[in-house]
Amino acid sequence: MGRIVLENVVKNFGETQVIPPLNLTIKDGEFAVFVGPSGCGKSTLLRLIAGLEDTTAGKVVIDDQDVTEVSPSKRGLAMVFQSYALYPHMTVRKNIAFPMRMAGMDEAEQNKRIEAAATALNLTDYLDRKPGQLSGGQRQRVAIGRAIVREPSAFLFDEPLSNLDAALRVGMRLEISEMHKRMKTTMVYVTHDQVEAMTMADKIVVLQAGVIEQVGSPLDLYHAPRNVFVAGFIGSPKMNLLEGPEAKKHKAKTIGIRPEHIEVSTKSKKGAWKGTVGVAEHLGSDTFIHIHGIEGCDPLTVRAAGDVAVKHGDTVYLTPDPKLIHKFDDEGLRIS
Amino acid sequence: MAIVAQNSKFGTFGRPILAWAVALLFFFPIFWLVFTSFKTDADAVNPEFLFFFTPTLENYANMTENYDYWHFATNSIVTSVLATAVALVVGIPAAYAMAFNPSRHTKDILMWMLSTKMLPAAAVLYPMTFLAKGLGIYDTHFVIILVLTLVNLPIVIWMLFTYFKEIPKDIIEAAQMDGISTWGEIKEILIPLAWGGIAATALLTFIFCWNEAYWTVRLTTTEASTLSALIEGNRAPEGLFFGRLSAVSAAAVGPIVVLGWFCQKQLVRGLSFGAVK
Numbered sequence: 001m002g003r004i005v006l007e008n009v010v011k012n013f014g015e016t017q018v019i020p021p022l023n024l025t026i027k028d029g030e031f032a033v034f035v036g037p038s039g040c041g042k043s044t045l046l047r048l049i050a051g052l053e054d055t056t057a058g059k060v061v062i063d064d065q066d067v068t069e070v071s072p073s074k075r076g077l078a079m080v081f082q083s084y085a086l087y088p089h090m091t092v093r094k095n096i097a098f099p100m101r102m103a104g105m106d107e108a109e110q111n112k113r114i115e116a117a118a119t120a121l122n123l124t125d126y127l128d129r130k131p132g133q134l135s136g137g138q139r140q141r142v143a144i145g146r147a148i149v150r151e152p153s154a155f156l157f158d159e160p161l162s163n164l165d166a167a168l169r170v171g172m173r174l175e176i177s178e179m180h181k182r183m184k185t186t187m188v189y190v191t192h193d194q195v196e197a198m199t200m201a202d203k204i205v206v207l208q209a210g211v212i213e214q215v216g217s218p219l220d221l222y223h224a225p226r227n228v229f230v231a232g233f234i235g236s237p238k239m240n241l242l243e244g245p246e247a248k249k250h251k252a253k254t255i256g257i258r259p260e261h262i263e264v265s266t267k268s269k270k271g272a273w274k275g276t277v278g279v280a281e282h283l284g285s286d287t288f289i290h291i292h293g294i295e296g297c298d299p300l301t302v303r304a305a306g307d308v309a310v311k312h313g314d315t316v317y318l319t320p321d322p323k324l325i326h327k328f329d330d331e332g333l334r335i336s
Numbered sequence: 337m338a339i340v341a342q343n344s345k346f347g348t349f350g351r352p353i354l355a356w357a358v359a360l361l362f363f364f365p366i367f368w369l370v371f372t373s374f375k376t377d378a379d380a381v382n383p384e385f386l387f388f389f390t391p392t393l394e395n396y397a398n399m400t401e402n403y404d405y406w407h408f409a410t411n412s413i414v415t416s417v418l419a420t421a422v423a424l425v426v427g428i429p430a431a432y433a434m435a436f437n438p439s440r441h442t443k444d445i446l447m448w449m450l451s452t453k454m455l456p457a458a459a460v461l462y463p464m465t466f467l468a469k470g471l472g473i474y475d476t477h478f479v480i481i482l483v484l485t486l487v488n489l490p491i492v493i494w495m496l497f498t499y500f501k502e503i504p505k506d507i508i509e510a511a512q513m514d515g516i517s518t519w520g521e522i523k524e525i526l527i528p529l530a531w532g533g534i535a536a537t538a539l540l541t542f543i544f545c546w547n548e549a550y551w552t553v554r555l556t557t558t559e560a561s562t563l564s565a566l567i568e569g570n571r572a573p574e575g576l577f578f579g580r581l582s583a584v585s586a587a588a589v590g591p592i593v594v595l596g597w598f599c600q601k602q603l604v605r606g607l608s609f610g611a612v613k
């Protein structure tokens with residue numbers, strides 16, 4: 001079990017309020033991802049759940065038990081830190097055994113679980129090494145191994161992959177996703193990586209300045225962002241947001257159109273927006289074209305097929321898919 | 337190029353020479369002390385025998401015959417070891433709390449502790465003496481251990497605090513998530529990770545205790561007197577017993593010099609690199 005509920009949780013650091021009253025429910029078995037710009041309070045929120053920070057007000061409830069005043073060691077959660085936070089004076093085996101030893105588990109069972117975790121995480125050959133003798137990826141596996149052996153009611157991850165190189169990150173991302181599918185344990189995952197959020201989450205929580213902007217499945221957020229902030233934050237490349245006359249035509253303050261929902265053509269078309277190519281990024285599979293000269297949005301980004309042959313200075317004509325235009329009012333809220 | 341060459345020449349010759357010069361400068365008093373301890377009291381003050389004299393062990397023989405060196409040495413060992421141990425037992429949890437669970441007043445408390453070191457010992461001589469006598473602990477090991485502990489505690493906590501500060505907070509937090517108790521944190525994480533720093537602190541405290549002379553002289557008469565009190569007892573204003581005094585002093589600093597020699601690696605590492613690296 002691992003149902004986590006935050007009720008009117010507030011966190012102040014001295015005078016500054018980092019989390020204004022906030023409510024959130026993470027269901028048992030759910031993979032929840034916190035995203036948001038740097039400094040918005042993702043880590044703080046995770047640490048409040050962990051118990052590593054005290055709440056200023058409000059309640060933290062895990063499995064219907066008020067744990068607000070319970071110490072981190074008694075909450076039954078496991079955490080994977082960005083810095084890995086392995087015990088440098090212990091071997092990999094001792095690191096993984098540590099939480100089980102603290103729980104007073106018998107040694108035969110401990111060894112069984114260490115072996116199982118080591119096999120699953122490809123650590124069998126490194127069990128007798130110290131963390132200092134491992135690569136970043138291996139250290140991260142040890143940190144994950146240490147978290148899974150005790151079968152916690154939920155896992156907390158704070159940007160666990162951000163210190164790894166791109167290739168390793170993709171691999172580990174898949175491993176964690178698979179781990180979640182297999183174990184069906186609640187996971188709360190902090191990241192600022194778009195792709196991690198979209199691919200791993202059952203539920204994404206978008207935060208800005210400690211306030212939840214939207215909660216929903218990755219596709220909900222993609223198709224129906226609740227406001228301008230979420231619209232601009234979810235999706236890569238970012239949604240184009242236009243203000244001014246184009247928006248007025250739709251009776252909105254702001255309209256948004258995703259780069260993949262714009263058709264680009266070098267031939268003049270009726271009603272199309274006319275612009276000049278600034279940079280065309282050819283990725284092979286796709287081409288990201290950054291276009292100048294469109295009123296209310298500069299540059300405007302279009303995602304076109306990989307074989308589109310445009311270059312700097314070309315004049316292009318853009319036709320947005322009218323069904324996929326997002327409209328927002330004066331407060332920045334979605335008009336449906 | 338020329339500058340590099342000059343630098344490396346200085347590196348090969350200049351630096352060792354400088355190092356030796358400094359080492360000799362610091363070692364000279366010890367050497368002279370031991371040297372003088374082999375002279376008779378009469379020879380010691382006679383310029384004729386400044387360098388050339390007939391060495392004698394008389395002073396050392398005197399020491400065990402007339403005033404039971406071993407009684408004082410035992411007292412020194414017992415009080416220094418126990419005071420160091422008590423200071424660590426009190427200091428480790430205190431420094432731990434301040435390093436990892438600081439409150440708004442932690443900095444003030446640290447400053448206040450340091451400020452107690454600025455109080456001249458002489459200012460509290462009378463209260464301390466009356467207290468010791470009134471409580472019936474004058475001239476006991478207990479009062480010496482108590483005073484040595486208290487005198488050194490601020491330094492012990494400060495040193496430990498700086499070493500503990502170098503341990504990444506994440507590691508402590510990871511241990512908390514893994515279900516550790518507070519005592520477990522100290523035993524399993526803090527002490528192993530700060531081991532070098534704790535050892536350096538212990539050694540330094542031991543040396544301070546061993547050499548402490550103000551209170552050990554003033555709060556004891558015979559029973560609990562330490563080696564520093566013994567040296568004090570051999571001091572004569574006329575300076576007539578230089579040979580004897582040197583022998584006593586050499587025998588008093590001897591153990592600490594030997595200890596320092598064997599632990600120098602530990603000391604240097606602990607004092608310069610800190611806890612984790």
Ligand SMILES: Nc1ncnc2c1ncn2[C@@H]1O[C@H](COP(=O)(O)OP(=O)(O)OP(=O)(O)O)[C@@H](O)[C@H]1O
Nearest residue numbers: 013014018036037038039040041042043044045192
């Ligand atoms: N111990 C602290 N004392 C004071 N302010 C803090 C403390 N920890 C965090 N803050 C502040 O709280 C805010 C939220 O910090 P937090 O670490 O939760 O951000 P974050 O969303 O995790 O950012 P990042 O993506 O950069 O990790 C920041 O403005 C930060 O400066």
Ligand SMILES: [Mg+2]
Nearest residue numbers: 042043044158
């Ligand atoms: Mg963070």
